[in-house]
Amino acid sequence: EAGVTQFPSHSVIEKGQTVTLRCDPISGHDNLYWYRRVMGKEIKFLLHFVKESKQDESGMPNNRFLAERTGGTYSTLKVQPAELEDSGVYFCASSQEQGAAITGELFFGEGSRLTVL
């Protein structure tokens, strides 16, 4: 069974440009999460989808970040316009039902590394 896949694996853009990251969760997982790790910092929660609905977006840094999950399948995270401090690794994760709340197990993708110059 395919795991969580993310694209691109690495993106280098200039300040002010736009980047869209994509995540394909494990098939059948209703819960989809975005996390981010800025260099030297801990992995931090950005937002949580249940199917196509945003359940919690309290971790989104500002309105330059837009996440969507149309149809409740794959998700995109767009950064527009990108700033230097947006550089980091963006992880997507998925889980069944309320799996994370009970078992603590999220299945992560390998991440999309974003470098803003």
Add this chain to the structure above:
Amino acid sequence: RKEVEQDPGPFNVPEGATVAFNCTYSNSASQSFFWYRQDCRKEPKLLMSVYSSGNEDGRFTAQLNRASQYISLLIRDSKLSDSATYLCVVIGGSQGNLIFGKGTKLSVKP
């Protein structure tokens, strides 16, 4: 104060050594605790849950001290393949979102 704080590491140990990682959490209402493992440039993966009574999985033992808000992970008989970053994780929020520590890097040398 950080929500989850860990030993900064890195820990460099020889094969066969026993190594212990510590972690503290700030929210006394936290109920669920975990250790994740992350290999270099890979995704984090659940290693084990941490139960109040302590739990063991092979060479790995996790313990929780609620009074001190302290979590530990003990690795016995370290293998080269144990080299990774170990992340202390607490469930936060109403939706089970994970709160991560910065991680402790372990390098096991031959």
